[in-house]
Amino acid sequence: MLTKTNYFDWALLMKVKLRARLLWTAIEKGGVEPHEDMQAFDALCSAVPPEMWPVIANKETAKEAWEAIVTMRIGNDRIKKTSAQNLRRQFDSATFKEGESVEDYALRLNSMASTLTTLGDKVEETQVVEKIIRSVPQRFRQIVVAITMLLDVSTLTVANLTGRLKAAEDDFEEPPSAMHHDGKLYLTEEEWDARRRKRDAEKTGGGGSSSMADMGAGAGAAVAATRARHQAA
Structure with a gap:
């Protein structure tokens, strides 16, 4: 049904329907047999709102009725x-x-x-x-x-x-868990958390190894000092 805003879609659909019924010539060129013109006229009347009926009903042909609809919806030439x-x-x-x-x-x-x-x-x-x-x-x-x-x-x-x-x-598939914007790669919140946990684990592991080494070195120094005192005595 024709509305105040859908003329172009309506016109395209009406063209398809009228061509399917072999009636488009009555709209495009006119001069068809009277019964064909009336069939096209009837199709137009069925596809417009009631307030437009008085306007197109006074037209002599379906072609004139169509042109009246065009003028009302999109203006003059x-x-x-x-x-x-x-x-x-x-x-x-x-x-x-x-x-x-x-x-x-x-x-x-x-x-x-x-x-x-x-x-x-x-x-x-x-x-x-x-x-x-x-x-x-x-x-x-x-x-x-x-x-x-x-x-x-x-x-x-x-x-x-x-x-x-x-x-x-x-x-053109995107990486499944990464997001792209302006040519830059952005990680999800879960990925950032995973990266932080990995860095923290590496720091903790590295720090533990260093502490154990320091403790071993301190113990060795204490033993050496004790032996030196016994020898001096």
């Missing part, structure tokens, strides 16, 4: 153009976020590409593929070089590329 320009800049400057996985990054780019297409700035799948290849973190560089050398990037899909990079991502 000037507003759509401005929105598309802003989103295009976001798409072009997008990079991996801290801790973002390959799959999440690809989904984020796909979402922007879909919205841009809805706004009239069509983004081809090859553009999304090339964007991912250009913006992957350094740890993926060797994988990307191999992909571009061995495969035809122009025929590569986002799903295929994401799958290959995700397989490599899964191999």
Whole structure:
């Protein structure tokens, strides 16, 4: 159901549903048979809130009804153009976020590409593929070089590329008990305690050996002094 904030997701889903029913032409181009147009019209009415029914019910065709919905939700052509320009800049400057996985990054780019297409700035799948290849973190560089050398990037899909990079991502395993941040290694509290106990044990062991040696040396000196007194007497 269309809401005030989900137009782009709604439009994508409606396109899929209408294409599945062979009715998308009524929205995209118009000029279809009357019964097909009415079927598309009925599908639109079923997918919008009741307060929008009076607005679209007065339209002559399903195409006009769709355009009315677009205007109400995202504005006129000037507003759509401005929105598309802003989103295009976001798409072009997008990079991996801290801790973002390959799959999440690809989904984020796909979402922007879909919205841009809805706004009239069509983004081809090859553009999304090339964007991912250009913006992957350094740890993926060797994988990307191999992909571009061995495969035809122009025929590569986002799903295929994401799958290959995700397989490599899964191999980048972190040490099980250590944590990394900004290139530094941090130990857990348990590991620090273990290290402290080990150092304390080493100090105690070393100190004990030294004390025993001192005691042995003192006893030897006492015996030697006693013998010297007896000889003098």
